[in-house]
Amino acid sequence: MQIKTILLNDIDYITRNDKPIIRLFGTDPETNENIIAYDNSFVPYMYVRAYNTNECLNQLRDMGLENLELVTKIDIGTEREFIKITLTHPQEVPKLRDSIRDLPEVMEIKEYDIPFYRRYLIDKQIMPRNIIKLEGHLIDKTNYADLDIDEDVVLFKMESEPVDTKKTITRNKVLSFDIEVYNAEGMPEAEHDPIIMMSLSGNYGFNRVLSTKKSDKDYVETCSSEEEMLRRFVAIIKEENPDLLVGYNSDNFDLPYIKKRADTLKVKLKLGVDNSSVRFMKRGFNNAGTIKGRVHVDLYPLIRQYMRLERYTLERVYEELFDEEKIDVPGDKIYQYWDSDDERLEELFDYSMDDAVSTVKIGDKITPLTIAQSRLVGQPLFDIARMTTGQMIEWYLMLKAYEKNNIVPNKPSSMEYNERRMTKRNEGGYVKEPEKGLFEHIAYLDFKSLYPTIIIAQNISPDTFTDGEGLSEDEYYVCPENGYKFKKEPKGFIPSIIGNILDERQKIKRLMKEETVPEQKKAYDFEQQGLKRLANSMYGVYGYSRFRWYKKECGAAITAWGREYIKDAMKKSEEYGFKPIYADTDGFYATYIGDLD
DNA sequence: GGGGGCCGGGG
DNA sequence: GTGTACGGCCCCC
Numbered sequence: 001m002q003i004k005t006i007l008l009n010d011i012d013y014i015t016r017n018d019k020p021i022i023r024l025f026g027t028d029p030e031t032n033e034n035i036i037a038y039d040n041s042f043v044p045y046m047y048v049r050a051y052n053t054n055e056c057l058n059q060l061r062d063m064g065l066e067n068l069e070l071v072t073k074i075d076i077g078t079e080r081e082f083i084k085i086t087l088t089h090p091q092e093v094p095k096l097r098d099s100i101r102d103l104p105e106v107m108e109i110k111e112y113d114i115p116f117y118r119r120y121l122i123d124k125q126i127m128p129r130n131i132i133k134l135e136g137h138l139i140d141k142t143n144y145a146d147l148d149i150d151e152d153v154v155l156f157k158m159e160s161e162p163v164d165t166k167k168t169i170t171r172n173k174v175l176s177f178d179i180e181v182y183n184a185e186g187m188p189e190a191e192h193d194p195i196i197m198m199s200l201s202g203n204y205g206f207n208r209v210l211s212t213k214k215s216d217k218d219y220v221e222t223c224s225s226e227e228e229m230l231r232r233f234v235a236i237i238k239e240e241n242p243d244l245l246v247g248y249n250s251d252n253f254d255l256p257y258i259k260k261r262a263d264t265l266k267v268k269l270k271l272g273v274d275n276s277s278v279r280f281m282k283r284g285f286n287n288a289g290t291i292k293g294r295v296h297v298d299l300y301p302l303i304r305q306y307m308r309l310e311r312y313t314l315e316r317v318y319e320e321l322f323d324e325e326k327i328d329v330p331g332d333k334i335y336q337y338w339d340s341d342d343e344r345l346e347e348l349f350d351y352s353m354d355d356a357v358s359t360v361k362i363g364d365k366i367t368p369l370t371i372a373q374s375r376l377v378g379q380p381l382f383d384i385a386r387m388t389t390g391q392m393i394e395w396y397l398m399l400k401a402y403e404k405n406n407i408v409p410n411k412p413s414s415m416e417y418n419e420r421r422m423t424k425r426n427e428g429g430y431v432k433e434p435e436k437g438l439f440e441h442i443a444y445l446d447f448k449s450l451y452p453t454i455i456i457a458q459n460i461s462p463d464t465f466t467d468g469e470g471l472s473e474d475e476y477y478v479c480p481e482n483g484y485k486f487k488k489e490p491k492g493f494i495p496s497i498i499g500n501i502l503d504e505r506q507k508i509k510r511l512m513k514e515e516t517v518p519e520q521k522k523a524y525d526f527e528q529q530g531l532k533r534l535a536n537s538m539y540g541v542y543g544y545s546r547f548r549w550y551k552k553e554c555g556a557a558i559t560a561w562g563r564e565y566i567k568d569a570m571k572k573s574e575e576y577g578f579k580p581i582y583a584d585t586d587g588f589y590a591t592y593i594g595d596l597d
Numbered sequence: 598g599g600g601g602g603c604c605g606g607g608g
Numbered sequence: 609g610t611g612t613a614c615g616g617c618c619c620c621c
Contacts, residue, residue: 013609044610045610046610087610090609090610091609091610092610093610094609094610094611095610096610097610111610112610113610113611114610115609115610115611116609116610118610119610178607179607179608180608181607181608182608183608186608187607187608188607188608193608247607248606248607249605249606249607250607251606252605252606252607253606253607253608254607257607257608281609281611282611282612282613283613285604285605285613285614285615286605286606286613286614298606300605300606300607301606304605304606311605311606312605312606313606313607314606314607329608330608331607331608332608334608335608388614388615546613
């Protein structure tokens, strides 16, 4: 038996002999070798709630199902019995779901749509981007001739549970890439417009522009053809072996373009750790370029999550983050610069390099927070980088639901979803139109971070929401304006989780203060920022129509209490000599008109 | 005020 | 992939 320690980067599963095998992709933090760890001990399952459990068990057995178990789970605050159906392959889950849905004894089916690798991370309670200890043995690759895996990649068969040994500082080797294309007319078309430059930049001092033209610049490497350039691109990524491969709009432009050119030119784009090619997954309205075992992060959607800007061009974002202008060449002029063969060609090399350098700088600056979020939420960095805050919260709650033996509510059906979208949005925060004039001695009171406190103080949660029946008046809180009631006891699922988040954040902040190693201090800072974002967005999630724990009344109650709190605080401020001049949702401005001595 | 359509980033 | 998808803004009626 051997022990392997990996920085967990990515996870998926493959099928062998009709059975699933989980693959954990990581790097040994000491040796930097790539490791693919196989776990064939994990199996898919789902839950059924029956009208009559025994009848239902019989019906399921009649369908040939054997692996049935009775379990008690908490379903929105109520303990209930569920039948846990264990299957052999993840793809059987949706099939079985559809075939048992209409059985007379089946009331509802739960947890039938959780991707297998995510289920694994939740059930094993291991966090991506943490250091994970594995027990098992090396796999002799000669037994896997069908696998085209490089010499320096280690295959490892796991023989016991993975152990999460959380470590705060983890390296973050970032490599960016960017391409320039020869498009004389309109937007580039991969069928006929060749790639003329491919630039790469690392946050550890690596700079390279690959091109089919020559230059004296030291970062330019000339390739004999576009095919050769694509092969060099793959080789460099393998050599550099970064933790993160970043691009700007690379999900929808660079990566699909590179893939199409490679296909057209019959070049194998073996970018994956297992030598697989790039694949594109449709997510929302756009693509996600996946490279097996590596983490590809498109910074564009990420920036849209983190910053509020009027535009999100690479130039604009770079300027905002670094207060510097970057070199710009208009997209429709690139082919002219290329054809010029004079100093404008040199300018184009600089531009191409600068794009990759700016991209890696942005990536280096913003991905540590994304990594912290991945480690908090417990889902792969690749997925986290493409999630909205609402989705992150949902996966975080799913992780906690497992810990607390809560059953996960189903996603709304498309009908429910449309209904939710149609219903009028909850009234938002209180707004007081600004007083005219110029004021001095302004104070600002921020309430945004008060929403989590309101949720905790009033125990606002889908599982504490009550009509008050059978309870005495002192057993619930009553919301102003709408009269919604929330049980005081027991503590609701969501308030208890927010409580944990806030406690954890205080703990991390304390550690951060005491810490003397600057890198560790920074790591703690990102961790506490991640926790803060989670806590502060928790209320907004009630307006997210796809939310599994959606409860319109909870959202309404939070803002109603919020309005009451803010109006109270404004009134109080007047007693202390302030005059409120403007208020909007989560804070108000007041001018001090009292005695300044 | 509500529904439908378009757009974002990239060259 | 235990798939099938966003949100804001503008226009038009």
